[in-house]
Amino acid sequence: MDLQTFQAATQRTSGMAEVSAPWAAAHRAEVKFIDVRQPHELTGPLGAAEGVQNIPLDDLLTQVGQWDRETPTVLICRSGRRSGIATAAFEAKGYRNVASVEGGTLAWNTEVLGLGDIHLSERKTSAATLREATYTTNGLPEVSPDWVHGHLGLVRFVDVREPDE
Structure with a gap:
């Protein structure tokens, strides 16, 4: 996926780059997809999105600046707060290809999986x-x-x- 396509899918309603949960689900094979929650959270009631890589927020923040700037990256957490923190950290280092899933795993469960x-x-x-x-x-x-x-x-x-x- 090229940068222009990725940026066209993002919105900044809360000040940071975000993509919708349905968009992330449809394009997860085309982006680096990372869940920034703690490992034990992935086995809790919210579960984890299929194909997601788990890198806890604290670990991820130590890697800011070391990643390929060309690879579109989507971050997710429970509600979007922690993935938003990580997105802001990457943007502060000049990355333009990182976005948080708006509403996090809560949105994923309702909008993608159709859970009540x-x-x-x-x-x-x-x-x-x-x-x-x-x-x-x-x-x-x-x-x-x-x-x-x-x-x-x-x-x-x-x-x-x-x-x-």
């Missing part, structure tokens, strides 16, 4: 997993550190400790 309310499915899966992992100590519900580590990126964690704790 993926948010509900994601919440139900997370809630069921959390219920199964919860135990009570001294009257307080808890989960193990191993469970927390294994579910980073799948559920929202809130640290309620005081700064001096």
Whole structure:
């Protein structure tokens, strides 16, 4: 795919180069297609797009400037935020052939795979997993550190400790 065709497919509604999930699905064999989520997220309720290469965001950001500037590249994450960060980093280095999937894997699941309310499915899966992992100590519900580590990126964690704790 040439640069002109790739750029014609991108829009900048949020300030960065983005392509739609259906466009990414139709052209994934013609572009470098990278999921910037953590590896464990690809096996969660949202899954991973077929044919995607996984390079977590932190790893990808160390590679900015080392890639072929001619190869069109499409980045995806859960919602488009992390892939947008990576897109902006590549654009700052002069790349004109990188775009984020608008709406991320959430959009992929609804617009490409035709799944219903993926948010509900994601919440139900997370809630069921959390219920199964919860135990009570001294009257307080808890989960193990191993469970927390294994579910980073799948559920929202809130640290309620005081700064001096």
